[in-house]
Amino acid sequence: MLLVAGCAEQPSSNETLSLTPVAYEALTGWSGAEALSVLSSLRAECRRFATLPPQTHLGGSAPTIPNGSRAGDWAGACGVLATTPDDASSAQRYLQAWFVPYRVEQDAFYSGYYEPQVFGSPTRQGAFQTPLYARPTDLVRARTTAGSWVSGRWQDGRFSPHFSRAEIDQGALAGKGLELAWLRSPEDLFFLQIQGSGRIVMPDGSVMRVGYSGRNGHPYTPIGHVLVENGDLAAHDVTMVNIRNWLAAHPDQARSILEKNANYVFFKRLEGLDAASGAPGALGIGLTPGRSIAIDRNVMPLGVPVWVETRLPDAQGQVGDWRHLVLAQDIGTDIAGPGRADLFTGWGPAAEAVAGGLRESGTMTVLLPRPPA
Template structure:
């Protein structure tokens, strides 16, 4: 887009939106509520420079001309906290996107497992890469685990010592595996079998084993270990099976790769439903609950359980501490997507202005 034209349109639209306050329009089941930045709870108190750094991690991969223009400006000079905040306020418009379902925040993390490049008596649970055969790819979790349909096909990346931790590695989609020789192997999402994701936590609630407020990843893991036969059946309730790929070029100081094939950032990356929230977009979150959060995140990941306009997964980091923190999160609130002003403007019909 021509630079002068982009600047002129940007200032005109920004003025229109600021004076308009906010408006709500609907399209099918979605509603879009346009907000001002002073309507975002805690906006002034956040460290926007951290979100700005996370934004730079993936903005160069965005193809839309509006996003490209904004990314070029973002990369043109370093920005401190004040400049980062001004950048987001100048080039974006907060849009509350809803589909009629209540907001739900959960957390995810990068687990660390113990493993071996060779199968042993201890390390006997395989981490599989994606089969080349479509028929094998579509096998259910039960078929893979009970019949051993993938064994002996050279698909094993390594073996780990805990089937429950392997199950949660599949839920998270990426992780670190500390090998017997001290090396750390990093694996990322390589594909899935296409079967529906079914929550084992919800199944325990349905059975009356636990109440909703009691369920967490740790509680599920402990129950499965106390009840090995019934536990294995519970895990197979989720027919979705995730394959992995070895990540050889991700620096150790960076997070795992997300859906944009770039490293995610602890407490600044959000997994979203890309049908409603474009990947790479800044997202303001207002998470309530025991550990409330008010901060700017970047939508850089997705997840099979993340469905809906007001549904998000917060990346809490790597290791056991991050896992425990992430496992406690199941909170209400709201998330507000920051869209480039021209893109936000296109959501509103002319009669709404």
């Protein structure tokens, strides 16, 4: 590990997760259908855990998490799952026998993310003038003296962030053979970077799947905050849709606004993915719309089922109660603290509209596996 000075890439919360055991009867809307909805993905998680050393840490802290923070903690639940039939009643009996519900005492807050679908070209032509870059060869990750991870490069014996967004826009990476594709606009690139993965529809109708491959190490500055400070948007109007609309309506200012966020994300091609599932999450498993969430791994283990009670907007912006079982299969750089989660809504315009409008409070109940014995 390289020990260098710098700032952490991901936020962390000093607040300790507070859990209280509850009965399944306390979960409004709990049913066999909900249990069955995650069984296939849970099986995929178990196959993943079986490849890991038993002491592999999945997240959370041992004093707070009674069980489930190590890969070996799942041996019992995963062993029984292998012989559990795929029907609603069997799935419900299985989860109630092998997982204990714990209510997160902190208030929950939910936002959404999606897999953008944009148009692109394998070559620079016509309207396709914005490059989508692969990870530069000199971009590395290292540990700070405080133990946090940072990204950057070594230059003249010193470690510092890689080129900023403005420097890259000015051509710092041009001609290095890093272009994976060319997009129609800087806004398409920016929202692809915000979400961390996406689908690029080529002129011949083929689709290139791309996923996160690294970041330049500069701090992330929310563009919504910049627009509010400039008086361009009211704070209550800051949504992904409104930000995109503002950028599209002000092409002469869009680049300078986007460059206020020096943070820059690089991508890699994702091969062999099922078109019916999302990009792989932190466990390497394809995300499922409405059934996968991103959490803070500092406070909660990856893989655990989570019962969500909140309100969700539809594609038309109408908000209604939403109570469902999901799986903690991903992490996010702005997801920090107990009760904080990002719901994966899928891909395409409808998924973008739902994710962009989701900012709701609610409750969260985590289902922790019982010990193997």
